[in-house]
Amino acid sequence: METTALKAKAAQIRMDLLKMIHGAKTGHTGGSLSNTDILTALYYRVMKIDPANPKWDGRDRFIASKGHSVESLWCILGDLGFFPKEELKTFSQFGTRLIGHPNNKVPGIEMNTGALGHGLAIGVGMALAAKRDGRDYRVFCLMGDGEQAEGSVWEAAMAGPHYKLDNLVAIIDRNRLQISGSTEEVMGLEPLEEKWAAFGWHVVSIDGNDMEQLVRTFEAAPSIPGKPTLVMANTVKGKGVSFAENVAHWHHHVPNEEQLALALAELSAAIESYEQEGLVR
Amino acid sequence: MANTIPNRQVICDTLLELAKEDRDIMVLASDSRGSAAMAPFAKAYPEQFVEVGIAEQNIVGISAGLAHSGKKPFVTSPACFLSMRSIEQIKVDVAYSATNVKLVGISGGVSYGALGMSHHSVQDLAVSRAIPGLAVILPADRHETKRMTEALVKHEGGAYIRIGRNPVEDVYENDDYEFVIGKAVTLREGGDLTIIAAGETVRVALDAHDALKEAGVSCRVINMHTIKPLDEEAVIRAAAETGHIITVEEHSIHGGLGAAVAEVVVQHKPVPMRILGIPDEPAIAGKSAEVFDHYGISAGNIKKIALDLLGR
Ligand SMILES: Cc1ncc(C[n+]2csc(CCOP(=O)(O)OP(=O)(O)O)c2C)c(N)n1
Numbered sequence: 001m002e003t004t005a006l007k008a009k010a011a012q013i014r015m016d017l018l019k020m021i022h023g024a025k026t027g028h029t030g031g032s033l034s035n036t037d038i039l040t041a042l043y044y045r046v047m048k049i050d051p052a053n054p055k056w057d058g059r060d061r062f063i064a065s066k067g068h069s070v071e072s073l074w075c076i077l078g079d080l081g082f083f084p085k086e087e088l089k090t091f092s093q094f095g096t097r098l099i100g101h102p103n104n105k106v107p108g109i110e111m112n113t114g115a116l117g118h119g120l121a122i123g124v125g126m127a128l129a130a131k132r133d134g135r136d137y138r139v140f141c142l143m144g145d146g147e148q149a150e151g152s153v154w155e156a157a158m159a160g161p162h163y164k165l166d167n168l169v170a171i172i173d174r175n176r177l178q179i180s181g182s183t184e185e186v187m188g189l190e191p192l193e194e195k196w197a198a199f200g201w202h203v204v205s206i207d208g209n210d211m212e213q214l215v216r217t218f219e220a221a222p223s224i225p226g227k228p229t230l231v232m233a234n235t236v237k238g239k240g241v242s243f244a245e246n247v248a249h250w251h252h253h254v255p256n257e258e259q260l261a262l263a264l265a266e267l268s269a270a271i272e273s274y275e276q277e278g279l280v281r
Numbered sequence: 282m283a284n285t286i287p288n289r290q291v292i293c294d295t296l297l298e299l300a301k302e303d304r305d306i307m308v309l310a311s312d313s314r315g316s317a318a319m320a321p322f323a324k325a326y327p328e329q330f331v332e333v334g335i336a337e338q339n340i341v342g343i344s345a346g347l348a349h350s351g352k353k354p355f356v357t358s359p360a361c362f363l364s365m366r367s368i369e370q371i372k373v374d375v376a377y378s379a380t381n382v383k384l385v386g387i388s389g390g391v392s393y394g395a396l397g398m399s400h401h402s403v404q405d406l407a408v409s410r411a412i413p414g415l416a417v418i419l420p421a422d423r424h425e426t427k428r429m430t431e432a433l434v435k436h437e438g439g440a441y442i443r444i445g446r447n448p449v450e451d452v453y454e455n456d457d458y459e460f461v462i463g464k465a466v467t468l469r470e471g472g473d474l475t476i477i478a479a480g481e482t483v484r485v486a487l488d489a490h491d492a493l494k495e496a497g498v499s500c501r502v503i504n505m506h507t508i509k510p511l512d513e514e515a516v517i518r519a520a521a522e523t524g525h526i527i528t529v530e531e532h533s534i535h536g537g538l539g540a541a542v543a544e545v546v547v548q549h550k551p552v553p554m555r556i557l558g559i560p561d562e563p564a565i566a567g568k569s570a571e572v573f574d575h576y577g578i579s580a581g582n583i584k585k586i587a588l589d590l591l592g593r
Binding site for chain 2 (some may be wrong): 024026067068092093094096099100101103112113114115116117137146147149150151170178179182186188
């Protein structure tokens with residue numbers, strides 16, 4: 001998909017996830033909105049996947065280490081036809097497969113996550129298996145910035161470069177907020193890029209809500225042979241919904257009727273402008 | 282009238298009160314002060330509050346260090362992560378090193394219903410029970426939670442406390458009773474059968490008592506708020522005097538309250554027993570009440586099990 005269409009797609013996914021969270025009366029709104037552009041770039045452009053054959057062994061792998069942001073993922077997998085889109089209505093309801101965290105009973109999900117700090121080590125394992133088997137698939141792992149406080153992240157950070165896993169791309173959704181407030185107040189992370197570089201990663205810092213930069217960065221990885229890539233995706237928590245942007249409270253706040261209407265209006269206006277942009281091109 | 286105060290808020294209120302006099306009381310949180318209802322404590326006593334970020338192993342290690350230096354740390358963190366992720370720190374830094382750390386697992390059991398198995402905490406009693414010297418406590422309602430918190434501040438030694446997320450209906454009429462760690466409370470007398478419960482299932486057991494009374498069954502109800510050290514004497518007496526025991530818990534049927542009671546029963550006074558809890562299968566998602574209902578953790582089902590056990 002070309003970039004303008006990707007931007008419109010991301011806005012549509014945001015609308016879908018807001019409706020889904022509103023309907024279920026539960027969900028992690030802020031972190032899902034912040035990483036929607038990252039997931040849209042990966043799923044609609046960058047990753048080799050086949051919705052009709054989710055277990056195709058040549059596929060690129062994605063691990064949502066920040067599993068609480070599953071809403072954007074459910075909406076994308078439903079939109080791509082990994083499962084019937086209708087099923088999004090069952091999100092978080094009794095007995096559903098579409099629970100509040102990734103669940104590998106659902107086609108398209110590799111691994112169950114939800115406890116933070118697990119994903120990268122799993123990614124190291126998958127990337128290592130690809131190397132040992134001489135396969136060319138890539139592994140993408142999305143983490144939160146608050147998640148960086150878990151020691152297990154750094155154990156995996158040490159292993160990636162040790163095994164020269166240049167087929168591994170770790171992404172940090174650097175939205176600078178966690179539940180209790182700013183990451184720098186809760187548990188300071190800076191200088192975060194220097195830390196990853198010191199562990200032996202090739203660090204690329206981008207605007208993680210800018211579709212052009214996302215596509216360019218992911219398509220280029222690995223840019224240095226023998227080194228895993230860390231994409232510092234500087235994002236806005238609550239991105240795309242004016243009143244939720246950069247507000248910690250929206251981490252797991254659920255929009256009411258009016259807020260939903262306002263958010264949907266903002267996002268459909270954005271889609272219209274992308275469509276205009278597309279026509280002009 | 283339905284109670285609207287969750288137990289986590291009672292812990293905060295009680296600690297706020299006690300911290301006025303006791304500057305050694307400390308509260309720690311792992312990006313969880315909101316879920317633990319500890320934001321008021323953080324605000325009132327910033328010098329007695331520590332935020333560690335999303336790092337459950339770190340929070341237990343730091344607490345052990347604080348306790349070693351004379352502080353009385355209360356660690357507040359989701360039960361699922363606190364009990365399992367940090368279990369080695371709990372074993373070595375808290376229990377083995379005999380530090381005075383109180384571990385408060387919040388949103389325990391299936392409180393985080395729709396978030397899936399990563400967030401359900403139904404193995405915590407099994408693991409914490411196997412650690413020497415660690416007290417394991419599940420308060421039944423807000424009154425017991427208040428008394429328990431006061432007792433914990435006085436208690437020297439490690440403890441794991443598990444509470445749920447939502448307010449629970451009262452079990453006690455008021456907080457005018459003595460809470461003793463390790464001493465069970467007989468809430469209803471009865472001669473045909475004993476139901477032993479802990480935490481939020483105590484309320485369910487009381488409702489089952491009423492349902493059984495209508496069916497002509499005289500049922501004893503024991504609130505086993507301390508899973509460890511278990512009140513063995515109360516169990517043995519129940520077995521001897523009522524001849525049948527049912528345990529009810531918001532935990533896997535493996536290794537929890539039922540297992541603890543069964544260990545005593547088979548060794549001291551074997552009687553027919555049933556263990557009701559979460560079966561050994563992948564977690565089902567839903568609200569707490571839906572999950573309880575799905576697994577038959579309800580007064581109606583306990584009544585059925587009881588009648589079956591009594592051969593009626
Ligand atoms: C091991 C573990 N501890 C705690 C939590 C609870 N939790 C869920 S989301 C979250 C905050 C995550 O913040 P961040 O990583 O910055 O993600 P984002 O802001 O992108 O949502 C926390 C503490 C968890 N899921 N796993």
